[in-house]
Amino acid sequence: MIKGKIEIHDKFSVIIDVTYDTISKKKKSKYTTLTYLFLPDSLNINGKTYTGAKFYNDVRLFLKYDTPNYSLEEISSGERFLLNNLAKNTKICIKNSSKENLSRFKNQVKMFAATFSSLLRDETDSFIKRKEISNDETIAFLEKIKLILSEFRDIVVLLKNTSLKDAHKNVMFYADEHMSNVVELELMKLFNSFKNRKIGTNSLELIVALIESEQKYKKQKNYVSPKDKNVNPEDLLYKRNRLKKYIESVFFLYQDIRKDGALFEQTVLALAAGLAMVFSTAVAFYYQQLYGNFTMPFFIALVVGYMLKDRIKGSVSQLFVSKSHSLFYDYKIKVTNAFDNKIGIIKEKFSFVPLKKLGAKVKKHRQKDMVIGISERSLNEQIIEYKKKVTIYPKKFGNDLTDENIIGLTDITRLNFHRFIQYMDDPKKDYILVKKGEVYMKAANKVYNINIIQKYYAEEGIEFSRYRVIMNRNGIKRIEKVVLD
Known part of the structure; x- marks a missing residue:
């Protein structure tokens, strides 16, 4: 099964997130994805001005294990769930700090912190999207967070009072600080949402209390905290970013890129x-x-x-x-895990394709929701085809981590559109409005639409998705998902 989405990364970049889910344990899993970018001809992006070297310079590819499919309740309950496994591995490592035990312990710590952070982001977003939220539901959500933090910090205290080297203990402290940062940021999002929607003041007070509690905790533990007046905001953000990369590195895979x-x-x-x-x-x-x-x-x-x-x-x-x-494809990427075991091969290819070579369904999906009802030939667009062929080997997949629930691979492709703005018009254009006999000059955003259609080939069949990236010379304004038939 394939799951995909496109999101804004920064004002000139988008993230194409594709998860190849439920990897077979008996045979190779094979997938093919085709990403079509429909570019207005006025941008002057074509086979002459935009070569493969420029395209691959504008693309960054990241590969990682898909975050295990838990809920916040599950990671802290039951004998086989993450928090219990972490406690067991920590006690084993304290008794016998062999190289193998230390490696398993460090991976388990980072995996728990990364999973908690991902789940908290997802559940906060889901919570925000709900139309009605009662005060009791807010209390339950916050209590759930506090319980997980409390149970995790019991393990932190257990580890702190041992004879393990500081270099090994620091992994736990880094995870603790990172989790606190994520709680603070996600609750701030929740606070702003509740405030804008005028949800009960009691809920807002509870959220603020937990944020303040986390900031005081970080200051008490000598972590970088906004409560510390001597902290430079630049240093605070830099360390948060470094912690995030360090913790989440446990899920990321290594790439050996060669010409195919x-x-x-x-x-x-x-x-x-x-x-x-x-x-x-x-x-x-x-x-x-x-x-x-x-x-x-x-x-x-x-x-x-x-x-x-x-x-x-x-x-x-x-x-x-x-x-x-x-x-052949342009590049062949050997994907390896932390044990240097090959777990997959990804091949990628870039080309400009004429409209007549696109399949009937791709043409049909491109013409959906047209502002002006014109023929496909009149669109006058340049079309980039970015093709990936993914082969995943099940034998070594996930064997470097201790969680059996890791059964998916996520392909994160970052596309930078900064090169596309060179021939764009000024971001503001005037138009005339006549009202009550008076003529007014109004300004409107001058935008360009870059349509993206994705075609996925998997064992279950072929799937399509389409997005519209709306941008101007100042950057990406928004991304709209187009619902297909």
Whole structure:
């Protein structure tokens, strides 16, 4: 099963998040994704001005294990859930701090903190989207957070009073500080939402109390806290970002990127050189027999033969390589885990495609919700096709982590659109409004729509999704999901 979404990362970048879920334990899992970017011709992005090298410079690919499918209640209850596993592994590590136990302990700490943070973000967003929220529900949500933090911090205290080296203890302290940061930020989002919707003051007071409690806790533990007057806000944000990357690194995978078909290409080039050499040698033998050695005609024949040899080598090489381009992708990425075990292969390919080569369904989805009812030929768009072929090997998948519920791989692709703004008009344009006999000049945003259609091939069948990125010269304004039939 494939799950995908597109979100704004910053004012010039979007994140395309695709999760390949439920990896088979018996056979290879294979997926293919096609991402089409429909660009207005006025942006001057085409095969001449926007090469593959520029595209891959604007794309960053991150691969990670999908966060296990828990709820906040589940991670702190039951014998086999994360908090209990963390407590057991911590006690084992305290008794026997072998290299294997330390590695398992560190991964477990980071995995718990990263999972808690992800679940808290998801549940906060879900909580905010609800139309009606009672004060009792808010209390229950906050109590759930406090319970998990309390149980986790019992383990922190347990570890602090042991003889383990500070370098090993710091992993737990970093996780504790990161979780506190995430609680503070998510509750701030919740507070702003409640305040804007004028939800009961009692709920707001409870949220503020927990935020303040966390800030005091961080100051007490000598973590970087906004309560500390000596803290530079720049340093505070920098450390928060570093902690986030450190904790979440437990789920991220390693990439070995190489050009696809490199061996075949070198073989083809060698064959082209061989053919050219055969020609030049045959010319030399022939004119040697005809005119003999050390004659002017033989010398001229050798020079001409070597001139033609270089041209033949270059022409045949170019022909072979261009013909073989359709057989290979641009890059081949070997995906490995923390134990350096290969768990998958991803191949990626970039190209501009003409409208007539798109499938009927892609054309149909592109024409949905058109502002002006025009034919597909009149759209006058440049179309980028970004293709990925994903193969996942089940044997080593997730064996570097201790959680059996890790059964998905998430592909995070960051696309930067900054290069697209070069030929955009000014972000504001005037228009005329006549009201009560008076003429007014009004200003409106001048925007461009970049349509993105994704086509997923999986064992369950083919799925489509479409998004509209609305941006101007100042950056991305919003992303709209287009509901397909």
